[in-house]
Amino acid sequence: MKAVVISQPMFFPWVGLLEQMRLADVWVHYDDVQFSKGSFTNRVQIKTAQGSHWLTVPLRDLRLGQLIKDVAVDDRQDWRKKHLTTLAQAYAKAPRCDEMLALVEGVYRQPAATTSELAIASLRALRDYFGFERPAEWLFSSQLGVDGSGSPRVLEVVKKLDGTRYVTGHGASNYLDHEGFDSAGVRVEYLDYHKTPYPQLHGEFTPFVSALDLIANRGRDGREVIASDAVYWKDFLK
Numbered sequence: 001m002k003a004v005v006i007s008q009p010m011f012f013p014w015v016g017l018l019e020q021m022r023l024a025d026v027w028v029h030y031d032d033v034q035f036s037k038g039s040f041t042n043r044v045q046i047k048t049a050q051g052s053h054w055l056t057v058p059l060r061d062l063r064l065g066q067l068i069k070d071v072a073v074d075d076r077q078d079w080r081k082k083h084l085t086t087l088a089q090a091y092a093k094a095p096r097c098d099e100m101l102a103l104v105e106g107v108y109r110q111p112a113a114t115t116s117e118l119a120i121a122s123l124r125a126l127r128d129y130f131g132f133e134r135p136a137e138w139l140f141s142s143q144l145g146v147d148g149s150g151s152p153r154v155l156e157v158v159k160k161l162d163g164t165r166y167v168t169g170h171g172a173s174n175y176l177d178h179e180g181f182d183s184a185g186v187r188v189e190y191l192d193y194h195k196t197p198y199p200q201l202h203g204e205f206t207p208f209v210s211a212l213d214l215i216a217n218r219g220r221d222g223r224e225v226i227a228s229d230a231v232y233w234k235d236f237l238k
């Protein structure tokens with residue numbers, strides 16, 4: 001079966017998104033939908049001694065209704081240096097802090113005019129760090145020529161790519177036409193997040209932080225944590 005994942009670009013995302021990536025044959029960056037304030041395209045949480053902290057990429061001249069692919073990074077301030085300082089302080093006692101900082105620095109050295117470009121670079125860096133061969137293809141919804149919105153558009157994208165399996169996160173259960181996918185010969189599967197604990201700094205374990213936390217604490221051995229599978233939609237909704 002050919003597995004397709006469609007996801008808005010996310011900035012140094014949590015482990016759950018890497019688990020989707022591990023299952024994907026084709027990854028579609030959903031970059032031509034409206035940017036939403038409060039999304040994870042330009043921000044992510046990390047753990048610090050003072051509690052959870054948002055790493056946020058500042059935006060330049062954001063306009064109402066602007067598409068994700070067009071939202072510019074505001075480089076009038078040195079937010080990269082600020083991020084690196086915050087990460088160095090938060091993870092100074094983590095065993096793989098240096099590896100994590102090197103990965104972030106590598107991403108920040110790449111040119112990125114938009115938040116989409118930056119988020120995609122961060123995801124590629126995480127994939128390469130953990131040595132995943134999937135996904136074999138990286139595509140952009142803005143280049144596929146598929147119009148529409150919501151569940152019908154998602155299905156048309158999967159069909160255009162000859163996908164027979166659509167792997168998604170839990171939020172899609174609110175709008176997907178599952179029966180329509182079944183009728184089209186596409187199996188919808190939802191991630192069965194294991195949220196496997198690993199040693200963390202700064203209090204009780206939480207899975208809902210950037211995968212940078214996993215790198216800082218486990219290094220490449222953290223790959224064993226990225227192991228959730230997906231379940232058929234009927235089993236998921238039981």
